Amino acid sequence: MKISTQWLNQYVSVGIPVSELADKLTMAGLEVEGAVKRYGYLESVLVGSITEIRKHPNADHLKLCDVNIGDRSILVVCGAPNARKGMKAPCALPGTFLPAGRAIQKTTIRDIPSEGMLCSEAELSLGPDASGLMVLDPQLAEGLPLIEALHLTDTILEIGLTPNRPDCLSFIGIAREVSAIVHQPLKFPEIKMPQASGRIDELTSVTIQNPDLCPRYAARLITGVTVAPSPFWLQDRLLSVDLKPINNIVDVTNFVMMEMGQPLHAFDFDQLAENRIVVRTAGHNETFTTLDGKERRMADETLMICDGQRPVAVAGVMGGQNSEIQKITTRVLLESACFNPVSIRKTAKHLGLNTDASHRFERGVDPAGTVIALNRAAQLIVELAGGVLVDGIIDAHPVPTPVRRIDLSITDTNRRLGTMLDQPEIIRCLESVEFQVTARDSEILTATVPSFRVDVSRPEDLMEEVARLWGYNNIQTTIPKISPATRPISRAIEIKDKIRDRMAGYGFSESISYSFISKNACDLLNLPENDERRKLLHVLNPISEDHAVMRTSLLPGLLTAMHYNLSRQSRNLKIFELGKIFIGRGQDQQPEEIETLAGLWTGMRFDQTWHGKPISCDFYDIKGILENLLASLEITGLSYSPMPAPSCHYTRPGHTAQIICNGVPAGLIGETAPAVLASFDAKQPAFIFELNVSTLISLPSGAKMFAPIPKFPSTGRDITLIVDNHIQASDIINKAKSLQENLPEKWMEHISILDVYSGQPIPPGKKSISLRITYRSFTETLADQMVNRIHHQLTGGIIQEFNAALPA
Numbered sequence: 001m002k003i004s005t006q007w008l009n010q011y012v013s014v015g016i017p018v019s020e021l022a023d024k025l026t027m028a029g030l031e032v033e034g035a036v037k038r039y040g041y042l043e044s045v046l047v048g049s050i051t052e053i054r055k056h057p058n059a060d061h062l063k064l065c066d067v068n069i070g071d072r073s074i075l076v077v078c079g080a081p082n083a084r085k086g087m088k089a090p091c092a093l094p095g096t097f098l099p100a101g102r103a104i105q106k107t108t109i110r111d112i113p114s115e116g117m118l119c120s121e122a123e124l125s126l127g128p129d130a131s132g133l134m135v136l137d138p139q140l141a142e143g144l145p146l147i148e149a150l151h152l153t154d155t156i157l158e159i160g161l162t163p164n165r166p167d168c169l170s171f172i173g174i175a176r177e178v179s180a181i182v183h184q185p186l187k188f189p190e191i192k193m194p195q196a197s198g199r200i201d202e203l204t205s206v207t208i209q210n211p212d213l214c215p216r217y218a219a220r221l222i223t224g225v226t227v228a229p230s231p232f233w234l235q236d237r238l239l240s241v242d243l244k245p246i247n248n249i250v251d252v253t254n255f256v257m258m259e260m261g262q263p264l265h266a267f268d269f270d271q272l273a274e275n276r277i278v279v280r281t282a283g284h285n286e287t288f289t290t291l292d293g294k295e296r297r298m299a300d301e302t303l304m305i306c307d308g309q310r311p312v313a314v315a316g317v318m319g320g321q322n323s324e325i326q327k328i329t330t331r332v333l334l335e336s337a338c339f340n341p342v343s344i345r346k347t348a349k350h351l352g353l354n355t356d357a358s359h360r361f362e363r364g365v366d367p368a369g370t371v372i373a374l375n376r377a378a379q380l381i382v383e384l385a386g387g388v389l390v391d392g393i394i395d396a397h398p399v400p401t402p403v404r405r406i407d408l409s410i411t412d413t414n415r416r417l418g419t420m421l422d423q424p425e426i427i428r429c430l431e432s433v434e435f436q437v438t439a440r441d442s443e444i445l446t447a448t449v450p451s452f453r454v455d456v457s458r459p460e461d462l463m464e465e466v467a468r469l470w471g472y473n474n475i476q477t478t479i480p481k482i483s484p485a486t487r488p489i490s491r492a493i494e495i496k497d498k499i500r501d502r503m504a505g506y507g508f509s510e511s512i513s514y515s516f517i518s519k520n521a522c523d524l525l526n527l528p529e530n531d532e533r534r535k536l537l538h539v540l541n542p543i544s545e546d547h548a549v550m551r552t553s554l555l556p557g558l559l560t561a562m563h564y565n566l567s568r569q570s571r572n573l574k575i576f577e578l579g580k581i582f583i584g585r586g587q588d589q590q591p592e593e594i595e596t597l598a599g600l601w602t603g604m605r606f607d608q609t610w611h612g613k614p615i616s617c618d619f620y621d622i623k624g625i626l627e628n629l630l631a632s633l634e635i636t637g638l639s640y641s642p643m644p645a646p647s648c649h650y651t652r653p654g655h656t657a658q659i660i661c662n663g664v665p666a667g668l669i670g671e672t673a674p675a676v677l678a679s680f681d682a683k684q685p686a687f688i689f690e691l692n693v694s695t696l697i698s699l700p701s702g703a704k705m706f707a708p709i710p711k712f713p714s715t716g717r718d719i720t721l722i723v724d725n726h727i728q729a730s731d732i733i734n735k736a737k738s739l740q741e742n743l744p745e746k747w748m749e750h751i752s753i754l755d756v757y758s759g760q761p762i763p764p765g766k767k768s769i770s771l772r773i774t775y776r777s778f779t780e781t782l783a784d785q786m787v788n789r790i791h792h793q794l795t796g797g798i799i800q801e802f803n804a805a806l807p808a
Contacts (some may be wrong), residue, residue: 001158001159001160001161001168001169001174002156002157002158002159002240002241002242003156003157003159003171003174003241004038004154004155004156004237004240004241005018005021005153005154005155005156005157006038006153006154006240007154007171007237007240007241008171008174008175008178010171010187010189011171011172011175011186011187011188011189012175012178012179012182012184012185012186012187013182013184014178014182014184015182015184016182018035018155018157019035021157021178021181022035022157024181024182025157025159025174025177025178025181027468027471027472027473028177028180028181028468028469029162029165029468030159030161030165030168030174030177031159031160032157032158032159032160033158033159033160034157034158035155035156035157035158036155036156036158037154037155037156038152038154038155038156038240039147039152039154041096041097041098041099042124042145042146042147042152043145043147044092044093044095044096044145045090045091045092045093045096045119045124045145045146046069046070046090046091046093046142046143046144046145046146047069047070047088047090047091047136047140047141047142047143047144047145047146047149048067048068048069048076048088048089048090048091048116048118048142049067049068049086049087049088049142050065050066050067050083050084050085050086050087050088050089050118051066051067051068051073051085051086052065052066052085053065053066053083053084053085056077056109056110056112057112058110058111058112059109059110061079062077062078062079062109062110063077063078063079063083064076064077064078064112065077065078065083065118067091067116067118068142068143069091069093069116069142069143070141070142070143070144071143074091074115074116075112075113075114075115076091076114076115076116076117076118077109077110077112077114078117078118078133080118080120080132080133081131081132082131082132082133082135083118083132083133086138087133087135087136087138088135088136088137088138088140088142089118089119089133089134089135089136090118090119090124090133090134090136090146091116091117091118091119092104092116092117092118092119093115093116094106094115094116096117098119098123098124098125099124099125100123102123104116104117118133119133119134120132120133120134121134124146125236125239126150126152127232128231128232128235136149137149154240156240156241159174163363164363164455165455166261166360166363166364166365166454166455167261167366167452167453167454167455169261169359169360169363170257170258170259170260170261170262171258171259172186172188172259172260172261173261173452175187176433176434177433179432180429180432180433180469181469183432189259189376191372191375191376191379192379193375193378193379193389194379194382194383194389195388195389196388196389196390196391196392197388197389197390197391198223198388198390198391199390199391199392200219200220200221200390200391200392200393200394201392201394203221203275203390204219204221204269204272204275204276204277204333204394205276205277205394206219206276206277206278206279206394206396207276207277207278207279207396208279208396208398209278209279209280209281210279210280210281210303211398211399212340212399213279213281213303213315213339213340213343214279214303214315214337214338214339214340215338215340215367215397215398215399215400215401216337216338216367216370216395216396216397216398216399217277217279217335217337217338217394217395217396218335218336218337218370218371218374218393218394218395218396218397219277219333219334219335219336219374219393219394220333220334220374220375220378220389220390220393220394221269221331221332221333221334221389221390222331222332222334222378222381222382222385222387222388222389222390223269223330223331223387223388223390224330224331224386224387224388225249225329225330225331225332225381225385225386225387226330226385226386226387227247227248227249227325227326227327227328227329227385228247228248228385229245229247229248230245230247230248230251230252230384231248231384234248234251234252234255234384235251237255237258238251238254238255238258241258243258243356247325247327248381248384248385249266249325249329249332249381249385250266250325252266252377252380252381252384252385253265253266253334253377254356255380256373256376256377256380257356257357257360257373259376260369260372260373260376261360261365261366261369261452262336262360262365262366262369262370262372262373262374263316263356263357263360263361263365264334264335264336264373264374264377265305265313265319265334265335265357266325266332266333266334266335266381267312267313267319267323267325267332267333267334267335268323268324268325268326268329268331268332269331269332269333270329270330270331271312271322271323272307272308272312272323272333273307273308273309273310274307274308274309275307275308276307276308277305277306277307277333277335278305278306278307278308279303279304279305279306279315279337280303280304280306281300281301281302281303281304282298282299282300282301282302282303282304282311283298283300284300285297286298286304286311288304288311288314288320289320289321289322290314290318290319290320290321290353291318291319291320291321291324292318293321296314296351298311298314299346299347299350301343301346302314302315302347302350303315303316303339303340303343303344303347305335307323310322313335314347314351314353315337315339315343315344315347316337316339316343316344316347316348316357316358316361316362317344317347317348317351317353317355317357317358317361318353318355318357318358330387332381332385332387334374334377334378334381336370336371336373336374336377337370338365338367338370339361341361341362341363341364342362344358344361344362345358345362348362363454364454366451366452366454367401367451368401368451368452369451369452370395371393371395374393375393401451403448403449404448404449404456404457405446405447405448405449406446406447406449406456406457406458406459406461406462407440407444407445407446407447407459408426408444408445408446408447408459408462408463409443409444409459410422410423410426410442410443410444410445411443412459412463413426413459413462413463413466416460416463417463417466417467417475418475418476418478419467419470419474419475421466421470423439423442423445425470426445426466427439427445429465429466429469429470430445430447430462430465430466430469432469433450433453433465433469434450435447435448435449435450435453435462435465436448436450447462491697492595492697495633495693495696495697496578496595496693498632498633499578499597499629499633499693500578502628502629502632502633503576503599503625503629506574506625506628506629507574508574508575508576508599508601508625509574509575509576510575510576510577510578511557511558511561511575511576511577512577512579513554513557513558513560513561513577513579514547514551514557515550515551515579515580515582516539516542516543516546516547516548516549516550516551517546517547517548517549517550517551517552517553517556517557518545518546518547518548518549518556519536519545519548519549521549521551521552521553521556522534522536522552522553524556524676524679524680525553525555525556525649525650525676525679526649526650526673526675526676526679527649527650528649531649532552532583533552533553533581533583534552535552535583535584535585536549536550536552536584537549537550537582537584537587537591538587550582550584550591551581551582552581552582552583552584553581553596553598553690554577554579554581554596554597554598554690555598555600555650555688555690556680557577558575558576558577558598558599558600558688559600559672559676559677559680559682559686560680561573561575561600562575562600562602562680562682562686563680563681563682566682566683566684571602571603571604571684572602572603572604572607573600573601573602573603574599574600574601575599575600576597576598576599576600577597577598577599578595578596578597578693579595579596580593580594580595580596581593581594581596582594594692594694595692595693595694595697596690596691596692596693596694597667597689597690597691597693598688598689598690598691599622599625599626599688599689600686600687600688601617601621601622601625601686601687601688602617602682602684602685602686602687603616603617603684604616604617605617605618605621616685617687618687619655619669619670619671619687621687622669622687622688622689623640623657623669626659626669626689626691630661630696633696634704635661635696635699636662637661637662637663637699638659638660638661639660639730640657640658640659640660640669640730641657641658641660641728642654642656642657642658642728643656643657643658643668643670648670648673649673650672650673650676651668651670651671651672651673651688652670652671652672652673652674655670655671656668656669656670656671657669657670659689659691661695661696661699662699664695664699665692666691666692666695666696667689667690667691667692668689668690669687669688669689669690670687670688670689671685671686671687671688672685672686672687672688708778710776710778711778712776712777712778712779712780712781712782713776713781714749714774714775714776715774715775715776715782715784715787716772716773716774716775717772717773717775717787717788717791718754718770718771718772718773719770719771719773719791719795719798720768720769720770720771720806720807721768721769721770721771721798721799721802721804721805721806722762722763722766722767722768722804722805722806722807723766723767723769723802723803723804724765724766724767724802724803725758725765725766725767727802729753729756729769729771731802732769732771732798732802733751733752733753733771735797735798735801735802736748736751736771736773736794736797736798737751739793739794739797739798740794743790743793743794745777745786745790747775747776747777747782747787747790748773748774748775748790748794749774749775749776750773750774751771751772751773751774752771752772753769753770753771754770754771754772755768755769755770756768756769756770757770768807773791773794775787775790775791
C-alpha cells in the first residue's frame with residue numbers, strides 16, 4: 001500500500017518527521033517497508049533567471065538564453081514562446097531524469113552548445129500546462145533547488161499490510177491509525193450532495209439473486225455528464241500512488257477507492273439492457289470479455305453483475321467491455337457493493353486476475369461504508385464531469401451486518417500483556433480507533449466493534465489493539481518464571497537425536513520429504529496386495545496427485561531423491577530419513593503411526609582421489625553403518641538372517657537380510673531390486689535399509705559395564721572350516737561363544753570373520769570360512785600350550801556342530 005504523506009495530511013495533521021512517522025506506524029503493526037521522496041528527481045532542477053535572450057543563428061524558432069543559476073551563468077537553447085528576459089523558470093541541469101524518462105545532458109543544438117533545459121510544468125509533472133515555460137515567483141533566489149522553492153516535500157511510504165487489516169487499504173484507514181498515534185483529530189472529507197432531480201427507482205432497479213455472495217449493493221445515477229481528462233490535482237493524486245489516470249469518471253472511482261477503501265465501478269447506463277442490474281452467478285461454461293479485452297470462461301460459482309440480458313462485470317474483480325465508460329457516455333450508473341470475500345478470492349484465483357478491487361474485496365470491505373463512498377463519488381463526478389444527479393439511491397441490503405460487541409476484562413488484559421493499565425487508559429486506546437466502549441463495572445468493558453474492523457472478533461483481538469496503541473516499546477521486558485526442576489529427556493527423543501547425530505557423522509545427509517506420496521507408490525515398490533503397507537489413508541484435499549495418500553514407507557522419498565540427484569550428475573549419494581509412516585485403519589480412524597528410519601547409499605565407497613582407485617559401495621558397507629549405529633544406541637541382541645526370496649519385494653533375493661532385535665523383526669537391509677530402480681528411473685545400484693525405530697525405543701538399553709585396561713597381552717589363532725553353503729558365519733560365531741560359556745577358562749576375547757570363499761578347489765555346495773579368535777587372560781600371560789588346548793576344544797565343538805571339515 002503506497003501512501004503519499006502530502007495526500008495523508010488532508011485527513012490528519014501529521015506534525016512529525018517522516019522518519020518518526022514510519023517508525024511509529026511500524027511499531028503500531030503497519031510495517032513501513034520503504035520511504036521515497038516523490039520529487040527527488042527535482043533536486044538538480046534549480047531556479048534560473050533569464051538574464052539575456054538572443055535569436056538562434058541557425059533556427060528561426062529557437063532562442064539562446066543566458067540563465068543565471070546562482071553560482072554561475074549557463075547558455076541554454078530554448079524554444080518556449082513565453083521565454084523573456086528577466087523571467088524566472090525551472091532549469092534542469094545535466095544528470096536530471098525527468099518523469100517521462102528523459103535524461104538531461106549537455107548537448108549541441110544546431111551547432112550551439114546547450115548546458116541545461118528550461119522546463120514547463122508538464123515536463124516536471126507539476127501541472128498540465130505544456131505550452132511554455134513554468135513561470136516562477138520573481139522573488140525566488142537564483143540557484144535555489146526547486147524542491148525548496150515550491151515546498152515540494154511529498155514522501156511516498158510503502159506499507160506492508162497483513163491480510164487481516166483491510167481497513168488500512170485506504171488513506172482514511174491509515175489516517176485513522178496516524179490520528180491515534182499523534183493524538184490529532186481525524187478529518188473526514190465533507191460530502192455535500194448536489195441538487196438532484198427525477199427519481200432513480202423510476203429509471204433502474206437492482207435484483208440480488210445470491211444474497212449470501214452479495215449482502216449489499218447500492219447504486220446512484222448521474223445524467224448529462226461529459227467524459228474528459230481529469231483535472232491536474234486528481235491526476236496528480238492517482239499518479240502519486242502509481243494509478244494511471246483514464247478519464248474524469250473512472251478516475252473519481254479510483255480516487256474514492258484509495259481515499260475510503262471501497263472499490264466502485266461506473267457503468268455506461270445506456271449500454272445496460274433494460275436499464276437494470278441483476279446480481280447472479282455465472283451460467284454453465286458462460287464466457288465474458290473483461291476490460292482488458294480477454295474473453296474468459298467463468299466458473300459456475302462466479303458472481304456476475306448483469307443487466308437485463310447479459311453479464312456486464314465480474315463482481316468485485318473487473319468490469320466488461322460492453323458497458324465501459326466511453327467518450328460518448330452521458331449517463332453513468334455508479335456501483336458500490338459489498339461481496340463475500342471467499343467468493344471474490346476464488347474468482348480472482350480462477351481467472352488469474354489480481355486487481356485493486358479484488359485485493360480489497362477478498363480481504364473484506366466495510367459494509368457500512370458502501371453508501372458513504374457512493375455519495376462521495378457521486379459528488380465528485382457532478383463537480384468534475386457536470387451533469388445532474390438523479391434523486392434517490394438504490395440500496396439493496398438483504399443481509400444486514402450484525403453489530404459485534406465484545407466483553408474485555410481489565411485484569412486479563414494486564415495479565416496477558418504484562419502491563420498495569422487502568423480502565424481509562426484502555427478506553428482511550430480503543431476509542432482512538434473508533435471503538436465504542438462502555439464500562440459495565442470496574443472490571444469489565446464492553447466494546448462495540450466498528451464495521452470496518454472485520455478482523456476483531458474476540459477479547460484477545462482487543463488486547464492486541466490496546467498493546468499496539470499503548471506502545472509495544474512501553475511494555476517492560478520481563479523474564480518468565482521457570483522452575484529449576486528438570487526432567488530427563490525421553491528415550492524416544494534421545495534415540496532420535498542420536499540417530500541424526502550418528503548418521504551425519506557417518507557422512508549421510510538427512511532428507512526431509514512430504515508425508516504424502518502418490519497412490520501408485522506401493523506398485524512402484526512391488527508390494528503384494530496383502531502387504532500391510534497397502535492400507536493407505538487418502539488425503540481429502542491433496543495438493544497434487546503425487547501427494548494423494550499418507551506414506552506407508554520412507555523409501556519412495558529416498559528413491560525419488562536419488563533420481564533427482566542422478567539427473568543432475570550427482571552420482572555418489574548417502575542419505576537417510578527419520579520420520580513416521582502411516583498404516584491406515586480406515587478413512588474415519590486415526591492411522592497407526594510408526595517411527596521409521598530409512599537409509600540409501602549409491603555410488604562410490606569413497607570420493608575418488610589421485611591415490612586410490614574408485615570402488616563401488618556394496619551390501620557390507622551399509623551393513624557396517626547400521627551395525628555401528630545400533631551399537632552406539634546400545635541396542636543389544638542384534639542379529640541378521642537371510643530374507644526369504646518371496647519376501648524380497650523391492651530388494652534382490654540373496655542380497656537381503658532381515659534385522660532381528662531380541663527375537664523381534666525390526667527391519668531389513670539389502671540391495672534395491674533392479675525393477676524398482678527402473679520404476680524410479682534410477683540407473684545405478686543402490687543399497688538401502690529400513691529400521692522400525694518405534695521397536696528400538698521399546699527395547700531396554702544395554703547396561704554399561706566398566707572394564708579395566710588389560711595388563712596382559714593377547715594372542716590370536718586362525719581357523720578355516722569347510723562347511724555347507726547354507727550355513728551362516730554368524731551361526732558359527734554364536735556357537736563359538738556358547739562353547740566358551742561351558743569352558744572353565746573364559747579367555748576368548750573376540751572372534752571375527754577373515755574370509756569367505758567358494759570355488760576350486762572347494763567342493764561344489766561347500767564354502768570356506770576363515771575366522772580369527774583373539775585370546776586374553778586378565779590374570780596372567782597365556783602360554784602357547786594353554787591357548788592351543790582351548791583353541792582345540794572350540795574347533796572340535798564347531799566341527800561337530802556343523803559337520804565341518806578342515807582343509808587338506
